[in-house]
Amino acid sequence: MDKIKFPDDYKYSNDPAKDKEIRNATNLIRLITRIVFIWFLTEKDKDLIPLELFSTEKLSKIVKDFMKDKKASNFYNTILQNLFFGTLNQKMDERKFVQERGFQTHKKEYGVKNLFRYADKFLVSKDNVLELFKNIPFLNGGLFDCLDKEDESGKVIYVDGFSRNQAKQSIIPDYLFFQQEGERVDLSNYGLGVSRPVMGLIAILNSYNFTIDENTPIDQEIALDPELLGKVFENLLASYNPETATTARKATGSYYTPREIVDYMVEESLFAYLKGNLFETEEDKIRMLLSYSEEIPEFSESERQKIISTIDDIKILYPACGSGAFPMGILHKLVYVLQKLDPENKYWYELQYQKALKESKEVFKQDNKNERQERLGEINETFDEGINYPDYARKLYLIENCIYGVDIQPIAIQISKLRFFISLVLDQKADRGKENFGIRALPNLETKFVAANTLIGLDRPKQLTFKNPAIEKKEKELKQIRHKYFEAKTIKEKLDSQKKDKQIRKEIADLLKHSGWDTSTAEKIATFDLYDQNASADWFDPEWMFGIVVETGFKPVSTINANDQPPACVYHRNGNKQW
Numbered sequence: 123m124d125k126i127k128f129p130d131d132y133k134y135s136n137d138p139a140k141d142k143e144i145r146n147a148t149n150l151i152r153l154i155t156r157i158v159f160i161w162f163l164t165e166k167d168k169d170l171i172p173l174e175l176f177s178t179e180k181l182s183k184i185v186k187d188f189m190k191d192k193k194a195s196n197f198y199n200t201i202l203q204n205l206f207f208g209t210l211n212q213k214m215d216e217r218k219f220v221q222e223r224g225f226q227t228h229k230k231e232y233g234v235k236n237l238f239r240y241a242d243k244f245l246v247s248k249d250n251v252l253e254l255f256k257n258i259p260f261l262n263g264g265l266f267d268c269l270d271k272e273d274e275s276g277k278v279i280y281v282d283g284f285s286r287n288q289a290k291q292s293i294i295p296d297y298l299f300f301q302q303e304g305e306r307v308d309l310s311n312y313g314l315g316v317s318r319p320v321m322g323l324i325a326i327l328n329s330y331n332f333t334i335d336e337n338t339p340i341d342q343e344i345a346l347d348p349e350l351l352g353k354v355f356e357n358l359l360a361s362y363n364p365e366t367a368t369t370a371r372k373a374t375g376s377y378y379t380p381r382e383i384v385d386y387m388v389e390e391s392l393f394a395y396l397k398g399n400l401f402e403t404e405e406d407k408i409r410m411l412l413s414y415s416e417e418i419p420e421f422s423e424s425e426r427q428k429i430i431s432t433i434d435d436i437k438i439l440y441p442a443c444g445s446g447a448f449p450m451g452i453l454h455k456l457v458y459v460l461q462k463l464d465p466e467n468k469y470w471y472e473l474q475y476q477k478a479l480k481e482s483k484e485v486f487k488q489d490n491k492n493e494r495q496e497r498l499g500e501i502n503e504t505f506d507e508g509i510n511y512p513d514y515a516r517k518l519y520l521i522e523n524c525i526y527g528v529d530i531q532p533i534a535i536q537i538s539k540l541r542f543f544i545s546l547v548l549d550q551k552a553d554r555g556k557e558n559f560g561i562r563a564l565p566n567l568e569t570k571f572v573a574a575n576t577l578i579g580l581d582r583p584k585q586l587t588f589k590n591p592a593i594e595k596k597e598k599e600l601k602q603i604r605h606k607y608f609e610a611k612t613i614k615e616k617l618d619s620q621k622k623d624k625q626i627r628k629e630i631a632d633l634l635k636h637s638g639w640d641t642s643t644a645e646k647i648a649t650f651d652l653y654d655q656n657a658s659a660d661w662f663d664p665e666w667m668f669g670i671v672v673e674t675g676f677k678p679v680s681t682i683n684a685n686d687q688p689p690a691c692v693y694h695r696n697g698n699k700q701w
Contacts, residue, residue, distance in 0.1 A: 126150070127293040129270075129280035132656055148656070149281070149292070151533045155540040156206055156265060157323065162544050165332040167552045170559070171258055175201055176324050178300055184254070186243050189296045196243045198294040203284050204238050209255045211266040211613075212236040214558060217255065219248050220286070235268035235284055236613060259552075262611050263543055263564030265536075269655055281656060299324045381447075388451040389413075391438070392459075399432045411459055418462050430469045433459065434477075436524050437670055441576035441662070443527035446538030449571075452525060453545065457516045467512050471505050474519050481605075500609065509560055514549035521546075521570065522608055526668050532573040532658050539567045563611045569604040572667050573658035580646065580663045583638045590637045596630045601669040604652075620653050 134144040164171045174180035187194045220237040269281035283292030301322040308317050389412050396408050407419040440448045464470050482494040505515045527538050553560035607619040631648035647666050664670040
């Protein structure tokens with residue numbers, strides 16, 4: 123990691139040495155998640171990402187000084203950053219280079235982080251560069267948000283280093299991507315011996331066969347294998363700590379949960395939940411429904427509707443999600459159950475449509491009729507099997523309404539979100555004859571997965587019996603904004619939601635202070651920014667972070683843990699309350 127450089131504006135630690143180490147490790151892991159996603163995308167359809175962007179032969183004719191020597195570092199800036207921020211995070215018909223000269227134009231584009239940069243580092247013209255990226259679909263999703271942001275004073279805090287200011291640019295030598303095995307590198311700081319021959323990241327990825335099949339635990343070949351990502355996650359954690367990988371895991375409390383244990387936790391959690399809500403359903407039928415068996419229990423139509431509705435009501439929160447093994451296990455199991463119960467998605471569609479109608483009545487009062495029609499149209503498009511495979515609609519609404527994850531490490535949250543992004547994009551059908559090649563924009567998962575310390579809660583007033591109606595109203599507004607953010611597609615939509623979110627949090631904090639809440643607690647709520655992908659809150663509260671309101675004396679339907687793993691909490695919704 124001593125060969126790379128990222129902007130040091132964002133402070134991770136007051137210790138300069140530790141600050142640099144965490145910065146480099148965090149940014150490298152984020153880079154790996156972005157590239158891994160792209161590799162799965164190319165496996166889905168070779169034409170979605172041009173292979174010439176990763177061909178040393180082609181790049182030598184496109185990128186200035188490519189692999190010229192050990193200091194050459196233009197590949198990351200010219201190809202990867204423009205791919206991440208100017209392409210995958212920008213609509214296809216709006217891609218262009220930022221203007222290099224002219225104060226008024228420059229002023230207008232100041233802070234705009236989804237326009238191409240580094241024209242001077244290419245060997246070809248701007249038009250030729252744009253042509254290279256022209257046929258890549260817009261994907262959205264926080265994975266490709268540029269994290270260079272303005273603070274409250276208007277100063278840009280550089281994290282990704284996507285900048286025309288050379289002093290703020292990130293530097294990653296080309297050979298770290300393309301070096302073939304041969305050169306030995308000292309890896310003693312990571313518990314991997316004195317030195318080993320290493321390969322560049324792109325060279326490593328090219329040496330593996332990626333498969334896009336998502337399978338169950340009983341299958342022999344697995345696509346995005348939880349064991350693979352879990353083990354990768356463990357090893358990457360060592361980058362935060364110049365000791366052995368084991369010590370690093372202990373220091374962060376990060377342990378990998380084996381696949382068999384995950385499946386056990388998933389099945390037992392869901393069994394307890396369904397058993398507690400389907401009083402008239404035999405336990406053997408529930409077990410059979412949850413099992414990876416071709417045998418399907420006999421249910422009447424009304425029973426099927428009841429079970430599907432019960433699934434739609436579930437709230438599942440894992441308080442130490444790590445690389446996302448448990449949340450992903452829950453998603454796969456629920457999708458599998460819905461496949462059994464509703465193979466044509468008939469009941470699932472009706473549930474989502476009716477829910478949208480109900481929600482849109484509130485939206486219609488506040489916004490406009492066009493937004494209501496757009497929301498209903500989105501649902502029809504989601505279920506359109508000419509665009510998506512049936513599991514896409516199952517996954518999307520389960521993720522949107524049912525699954526939540528928390529981890530103390532922001533980069534663990536990044537890895538969890540990566541797995542959900544891959545799972546969603548693989549169930550879409552690429553079609554070059556359709557807008558954006560038939561690829562739907564990915565949702566924003568910042569409102570579903572947060573970095574926080576789940577061991578520390580909020581200090582609530584002990585004598586407070588009733589909530590201030592004004593606070594409840596503001597909470598509802600906040601929940602609607604975050605629900606809307608989930609499907610926001612443009613940077614403008616995202617920024618507008620973030621500004622509204624921040625303003626409402628401040629208003630809520632003022633109301634809380636006047637309602638008997640401690641000032642420091644109210645300020646924690648006001649300053650908690652779930653959109654900051656580098657931050658980790660030193661507290662956790664499901665109500666203020668996810669809108670899950672827990673009754674006094676609350677106990678989860680099920681808390682399952684195994685091998686000293688943190689328990690998985692499964693909640694049942696009754697109206698606006700969680701039980």
